[in-house]
Amino acid sequence: MIAQEKKPMEEILGYLEGKQKVVVMGCGGCATFYHTGDTKAVNEMAANLTKEGKDVFKMPLPFSIQACDIEKSGVWLEKNRKELENRDALLVLSCGDGVQVVTEYMDEKMGITKSVIPANDALGLVGGGPKKFKETCQSCGMCELGKTAGICPLTSCGKGLMNGPCGGVRVDNKCEIDEKKDCAWVKIYERMEKLGELDKFISIRSPHEWSKAARPRLFEIEEPVGMDVIGAMKGMLTVKFGPKPKLDE
Amino acid sequence: MGDEIYSDLMRELKEGKYVFTGELEPEKAGDVNEPIEMAKELVGMVVACNVTDNPQSFAYVNSMAASYLIQKEAGMECVYQLRCSDRNRMALLSDVLGAGALGLKNILALAGDHVSLGDTPDAKPVFDLDSTTLIQLIRTMVDEGKDLGGKEIHNPPKLHVGGAAAPGAAHLKAEVGKVKRKINAGVEYLQTQVVYYTDVLDKFFDELGKVDVPILVGIFPARTFGQADFFDKYVAGVDVPPDYLEAMRATKAIKDKEKKKEEVDRVNIEFFTGFLEHLKGTPAAGCHMMAVGYPRIIPPLKKLME
Ligand code: SF4
Ligand code: SF4
Numbered sequence: 266m267i268a269q270e271k272k273p274m275e276e277i278l279g280y281l282e283g284k285q286k287v288v289v290m291g292c293g294g295c296a297t298f299y300h301t302g303d304t305k306a307v308n309e310m311a312a313n314l315t316k317e318g319k320d321v322f323k324m325p326l327p328f329s330i331q332a333c334d335i336e337k338s339g340v341w342l343e344k345n346r347k348e349l350e351n352r353d354a355l356l357v358l359s360c361g362d363g364v365q366v367v368t369e370y371m372d373e374k375m376g377i378t379k380s381v382i383p384a385n386d387a388l389g390l391v392g393g394g395p396k397k398f399k400e401t402c403q404s405c406g407m408c409e410l411g412k413t414a415g416i417c418p419l420t421s422c423g424k425g426l427m428n429g430p431c432g433g434v435r436v437d438n439k440c441e442i443d444e445k446k447d448c449a450w451v452k453i454y455e456r457m458e459k460l461g462e463l464d465k466f467i468s469i470r471s472p473h474e475w476s477k478a479a480r481p482r483l484f485e486i487e488e489p490v491g492m493d494v495i496g497a498m499k500g501m502l503t504v505k506f507g508p509k510p511k512l513d514e
Numbered sequence: 515m516g517d518e519i520y521s522d523l524m525r526e527l528k529e530g531k532y533v534f535t536g537e538l539e540p541e542k543a544g545d546v547n548e549p550i551e552m553a554k555e556l557v558g559m560v561v562a563c564n565v566t567d568n569p570q571s572f573a574y575v576n577s578m579a580a581s582y583l584i585q586k587e588a589g590m591e592c593v594y595q596l597r598c599s600d601r602n603r604m605a606l607l608s609d610v611l612g613a614g615a616l617g618l619k620n621i622l623a624l625a626g627d628h629v630s631l632g633d634t635p636d637a638k639p640v641f642d643l644d645s646t647t648l649i650q651l652i653r654t655m656v657d658e659g660k661d662l663g664g665k666e667i668h669n670p671p672k673l674h675v676g677g678a679a680a681p682g683a684a685h686l687k688a689e690v691g692k693v694k695r696k697i698n699a700g701v702e703y704l705q706t707q708v709v710y711y712t713d714v715l716d717k718f719f720d721e722l723g724k725v726d727v728p729i730l731v732g733i734f735p736a737r738t739f740g741q742a743d744f745f746d747k748y749v750a751g752v753d754v755p756p757d758y759l760e761a762m763r764a765t766k767a768i769k770d771k772e773k774k775k776e777e778v779d780r781v782n783i784e785f786f787t788g789f790l791e792h793l794k795g796t797p798a799a800g801c802h803m804m805a806v807g808y809p810r811i812i813p814p815l816k817k818l819m820e
Contacts, residue, residue: 424599424628424639428646428695430688431625432680432707433750439684441750442628454688466688467695472603472647472662 267295267360268388268398271306274313277356280382284353287314288345289384290324290367292338292359294331301385302332302358310358310384322348332363335370336489342370346377354380360387406477412470414456419473421449427470429453520672521619522591523562526800527703527728533800534816535593535705535730536560536809538584540575546583553588555809559816562591564622564705564802568600570748571632578609582616593676594618597626602642603651607661610652614671622676622705623648646692646699649675653700677701679729681709681718682751690721697727705802708734708745708752712792719797728799733789735782735815737808739763758785775810783814790818 281287289310296302304325311321324345330337342349349355349371357364361383368381391398403420409427410417419425423442429450433441438451457466519525526533536556538549553563565584567577581592594613601609613621625645629637643651652675654660659670677696683689693704704727709715715731734752736742739762746754761781768774793801801819805811 424625424641424644426625426641426644428644428692429625430683430685430692431645432678432683432689433627434680434684434689435750436684442630448685450692451685451688454685454691458687463691466691467698469646469650469695469699472643475642 266298266391267362268391268400269296269299269301269360269385270388271301272384272386277382277384278317280380281314281319281354281356284319284380286320286322286352286354288322288324288348288352288355289314290332290355290357290359291326292330292332292357292363293326293328294333294359294363296332296359296363296385297328302326302363306358310356314356322352324348332357332359333366335366338363338367339370339374342367342375346375349375349377349379352379354382356382356384358384360385362387404478405473405475406482407474409470409473412465413453414460414462414465416449416453416456418449418453418470421452423449425473426450427473518672521562521674523593523620524674524702526561530799532819533728533730534560534812535800535802536563536812537566537802537804537806538563538580538592539566539569539806540577540580542572542574544575546575546580549580550584550587552807552809553584553590556812557588557590559809559812560803562593562620564593564595564804567595567597567624567626568632569627571599571627571629571634573632573634578613578616578618581613581618585617591619593620593622595622595624596648597624598641598643598645598648599626599629600637600640602640603662606643606648607651607655610655610671610673611667614673618673620674620676621652622678623652623701624678645677646695649677649696649701650699657700674702675700676703676705678707679704679718680707680751681731682707682711682714682753684751686717686721690718693722694725697725701727703728703730703799705730706732708732708749708804710734710753710755710758710789712789714753715793715796724797729797730800730802731793731796731798732802732804733786733815734804735786735808735811736762737778737805737811739766741806755785761785779811779814782811783818786815787818790815794819 289307291307292302307323307325311323314321332338357367364383371377389400390402391400393399401420402417405419418427422429423440430448434448435444438448440446440448454466457463538552540546540549565577565581577595581594584590585592623645629639655670659667679693680689742754742759742762745752765774765777768777803812
């Protein structure tokens with residue numbers, strides 16, 4: 266999922282200077298998960314902007330309707346075409362991807378060109394939860410995990426070294442850059458040691474092929490996911506999870 | 515590994531001479547006058563001087579330009595430090611070619627501190643290569659006359675490549691694994707981060723075992739308490755002994771400039787006498803004296819190694 270946090274209100278107000286009538290659009294995907302674009306966040310943002318004297322139209326997206334999934338979010342945009350046409354700006358409470366997908370759709374499919382403003386800062390592809398998350402992959406396009414005992418050298422190492430550790434590892438094997446983070450290369454060493462693969466540690470890994478991440482990357486799948494899947498996702502919400510297994514079982 | 519010898523540093527190492535090197539730090543200035551003056555004082559005391567490349571990620575005069583000017587103006591052979599932090603593989607390759615064209619004879623290949631630690635923290639950190647792959651690149655360029663894509667280099671650069679090692683690393687086994695990897699990559703000599711404790715050094719040599727690559731051990735006789743304190747606080751993998759630090763702190767109170775200098779020298783000589791005595795019994799091929807701006811301490815310390 267794409268982790269994200271809210272931008273400071275002053276920054277958003279700066280972008281909205283001179284723009285009186287604003288649409289506040291939410292996102293039912295990652296932004297709902299991180300409470301940066303759920304219905305509550307849309308309501309709060311609308312209230313704040315109203316307090317600042319703005320004329321606000323709210324456009325939350327239901328759970329599972331992601332701003333970036335334009336086939337579905339586009340339905341909401343079309344439904345609110347009138348409001349979009351009559352407003353000065355659209356504030357999107359999603360990650361940067363959602364903001365741009367919405368912008369392009371409005372420009373090219375709806376013929377509505379408006380100022381589009383991001384309300385959040387995207388923080389990367391993270392895993393973990395329920396409360397703490399960690400960025401572990403930057404979607405580099407050429408996965409190196411097979412060479413590094415399953416720990417990403419590009420993302421988990423502060424310097425993205427293919428051949429670490431650097432000389433800066435701190436006491437308790439923390440990273441040179443931030444004492445709150447573990448040194449990825451010590452972790453790689455320790456996993457390789459447990460796996461009996463230390464010969465891999467001292468072998469030289471070639472420089473990463475950044476050509477595989479030539480941006481912007483374009484991507485196609487053969488069978489698109491249709492609207493029917495949403496019904497199935499709604500069904501999932503009613504699934505009851507059983508009691509958690511005990512650790513010693 | 516090629517057998518050619520291009521530099522005085524490599525000649526002395528190959529001859530098995532006990533080698534001393536120094537360190538010069540270009541600053542945030544539009545000239546290199548100060549390091550040139552320092553280098554002039556160091557001629558004859560050390561065989562070569564490292565010229566730092568944006569140390570601790572503070573942006574200073576380009577170290578290739580500084581190395582060239584120091585060699586030219588002071589007649590001091592330089593070890594051009596080259597960090598991966600600020601340049602991608604293309605820029606590194608051009609810099610190595612440039613260094614060869616300017617007559618530089620030694621490069622110390624470093625990953626480099628992260629940019630967030632220095633005075634330009636919002637810079638985009640590069641690290642396209644790491645120290646190991648930079649060493650490999652340089653060896654391929656020099657020995658095979660090829661670039662990364664295997665394309666031929668006309669009149670390849672003639673220089674040697676060294677690498678760093680951190681005996682005081684928090685995880686010694688991982689550090690030594692990395693050092694062995696650098697040896698696999700063809701590093702021609704190693705230079706350690708500053709060490710103050712003899713047992714730290716012994717553990718490092720024990721863990722490394724016998725290797726064919728000469729190792730220079732880094733020592734840092736501080737010219738002022740501030741320098742020693744900075745190392746203790748901010749340089750990763752370096753612990754400055756509290757006794758030494760206290761003795762240096764005490765010199766701050768001395769008003770008379772000459773007396774202060776004498777006392778600083780005395781503290782350093784007293785501390786390093788034991789250390790250098792111990793160093794003689796280790797496999798070290800020499801000593802890298804990181805005494806930045808403090809050339810007068812080098813002759814008495816060298817004397818201790820006789
Ligand atoms: S190497 Fe790292 S960034 Fe690249 S795909 Fe694998 S986990 Fe992701
Ligand atoms: S301390 Fe470890 S994780 Fe941090 S930059 Fe150095 S090698 Fe990478």
